[in-house]
Amino acid sequence: MSGYSAIVLAAGEGNRLRPLTRNRPKPMLPAATRPILEHVFDQLIDAGVSEIVVVVGYRRDRVQSYFGPTYRNVPLTYVSQEKQLGTGHALLAAESVVDGTCLAINGDQIVDSRIIQDSIAGHESDSAATLALLQRADISEYGGVTVDNGRVTSIVENPSDGREYYLNAGVYVLEPAVFDAVRAAEPSAGEHHLVDGLSTLIDIGEIVRGVVSDGIWVDATYPWDLLDVSFELFDEGIIDGTRSSDSHEESAVHESAAIREPVVIDQDCVIESGAVVGPYVCLGENVTVGPNAVVERSVVDADTRIGTNAIAIECVTGTGVTLGAGSIVPGGPSDVRVGDRVFEDESLGALLADRVNDRGGVTYVPGTIVGSNATVHAGSTVRGTIAEDTEVQA
Incomplete structure (x- = not known):
C-alpha cells in the first residue's frame, strides 16, 4: 500500500477525559510515556503509509509543536478544523490535500498495523469505502456495525437493541465519493459525522465493505x-x-x-x-x-x-x-x-x-x-x- 495518504482525525478535546484535557487534546494524552497520537503515527508508518494529513483543532499548538513537519521521515501536513463540528466536518477539512483512495483513522485510539493492513487488503475496486471491524463483547460506548456477506448493512452509534454488532475500529479506506456523501448527509445536532456519510452511501446501494481483524485496539474513554x-x-x-x-x-x-x-x-x-x-x-x-x-x-x-x-x-x-x-x-x-x-x-x-x-x-x-x-x-x-x-x- 505504499503511496497511500492517511487522514488522522485529531481535532477533538476528549470531554470525558477532563480534567486531563484541560490543557491538551485527547490524542496528546499519554499511552505509557508517549502521546496516543505518536502510537497512531507509528502504526500507520509500519503499515506502509507514506504521507500523513493531521486534522487539528482544540489545542492544536500542542500537536504541531510536539511533532513538527515530519515524523520518522514521513511528511506531516496539518489542516485546521476551526470549530469541532464532527468527524465528517474534520474529514472535509482535509479533502483538498488528498487525492484518490486514502485512509482515515481516529487519532485518539491505538490500532496496530495489522488492522490497517487488513483494511487495505480487504478494499476492493467496486467499494466506496471499507471499514475495519473487531469482535468485542461490549460495544455500547462505541459504534456498532452489522454486516451481510462482507457488506456493511448498518452503522449504529452506541447500540442497545440486542442485535449482533461488530465494533467500528475507526479505520476507514475511502474513495473520493465519500467526501460528497458526507456533505450530502443531514447533520445531527449541528455536526457532520463520517458514519452518516457512509450510511448515506449504504442507503443508496453503494458498496461499503467491512473487514474483520484480530489486531490490537485500545481506547481511553474516561480518565482511569x-x-x-x-x-x-x-x-x-x-x-x-x-x-x-x-x-x-x-x-x-x-x-x-x-x-x-x-x-x-x-x-x-x-x-x-x-x-x-x-x-x-x-x-x-x-x-x-x-x-x-x-x-x-x-x-x-x-x-x-x-x-x-x-x-x-x-x-x-x-x-x-x-x-x-x-x-x-x-x-x-x-x-x-x-x-x-x-x-x-x-x-x-x-x-x-x-x-x-x-x-x-x-x-x-x-x-x-x-x-x-x-x-x-x-x-x-x-x-x-x-x-x-x-x-x-x-
Missing part, C-alpha cells in the same frame, strides 16, 4: 482508562515493559531502589533510595520518585514529583504534579463520578491533573479526581471531584 491502555500495551508487547527504555541511560536509579517489571522509565527520571516502582508503572520524562516511596500500577506524567514515603497505587497524574511526602493514593476499586454519571468498581486510586500541588500527608479516597492547579494542604483527606484552582484545607 489510561491505566488499562498502558497496561495493555505492556501485555501485548507494543511497548517494552522493562526499565531499559530507549533513554533509560539518562535516568538515575539508586542501587537500593526496587524496579518491578513491567515498567517504562523515560529520560531524566530520578528514583531515589529505597523506592519501589512497579509493576505496571509508566514514568514520564523528568519524574522524581523520592526515598522509600511506592508506585504501583500507575501512569505518572512528565515533571511530576512523588515525595518521600508517598504511596501511589492506580494513580494517574498530569504534568507537573507534586504528590507530597507521606501522601497516600491507596488504589481502587472505587465509584467515580463523571458529570451526572457514577461508574462503579473502577480501578482508580486518584487522578491528579496538571500542576496539582499536594503538600504532604494527604489521603485520597479511592476514585478522587483533582482538577488542574489545585492546592491540597498538608494533612487533608480528599474525596470526590475537586475543581481546578481549588484550595483544599485540612
Whole structure:
C-alpha cells in the first residue's frame, strides 16, 4: 500500500477525559510515556503509509509543536478544523490535500498495523469505502456495525437493541465519493459525522465493505482508562515493559531502589533510595520518585514529583504534579463520578491533573479526581471531584 495518504482525525478535546484535557487534546494524552497520537503515527508508518494529513483543532499548538513537519521521515501536513463540528466536518477539512483512495483513522485510539493492513487488503475496486471491524463483547460506548456477506448493512452509534454488532475500529479506506456523501448527509445536532456519510452511501446501494481483524485496539474513554491502555500495551508487547527504555541511560536509579517489571522509565527520571516502582508503572520524562516511596500500577506524567514515603497505587497524574511526602493514593476499586454519571468498581486510586500541588500527608479516597492547579494542604483527606484552582484545607 505504499503511496497511500492517511487522514488522522485529531481535532477533538476528549470531554470525558477532563480534567486531563484541560490543557491538551485527547490524542496528546499519554499511552505509557508517549502521546496516543505518536502510537497512531507509528502504526500507520509500519503499515506502509507514506504521507500523513493531521486534522487539528482544540489545542492544536500542542500537536504541531510536539511533532513538527515530519515524523520518522514521513511528511506531516496539518489542516485546521476551526470549530469541532464532527468527524465528517474534520474529514472535509482535509479533502483538498488528498487525492484518490486514502485512509482515515481516529487519532485518539491505538490500532496496530495489522488492522490497517487488513483494511487495505480487504478494499476492493467496486467499494466506496471499507471499514475495519473487531469482535468485542461490549460495544455500547462505541459504534456498532452489522454486516451481510462482507457488506456493511448498518452503522449504529452506541447500540442497545440486542442485535449482533461488530465494533467500528475507526479505520476507514475511502474513495473520493465519500467526501460528497458526507456533505450530502443531514447533520445531527449541528455536526457532520463520517458514519452518516457512509450510511448515506449504504442507503443508496453503494458498496461499503467491512473487514474483520484480530489486531490490537485500545481506547481511553474516561480518565482511569489510561491505566488499562498502558497496561495493555505492556501485555501485548507494543511497548517494552522493562526499565531499559530507549533513554533509560539518562535516568538515575539508586542501587537500593526496587524496579518491578513491567515498567517504562523515560529520560531524566530520578528514583531515589529505597523506592519501589512497579509493576505496571509508566514514568514520564523528568519524574522524581523520592526515598522509600511506592508506585504501583500507575501512569505518572512528565515533571511530576512523588515525595518521600508517598504511596501511589492506580494513580494517574498530569504534568507537573507534586504528590507530597507521606501522601497516600491507596488504589481502587472505587465509584467515580463523571458529570451526572457514577461508574462503579473502577480501578482508580486518584487522578491528579496538571500542576496539582499536594503538600504532604494527604489521603485520597479511592476514585478522587483533582482538577488542574489545585492546592491540597498538608494533612487533608480528599474525596470526590475537586475543581481546578481549588484550595483544599485540612
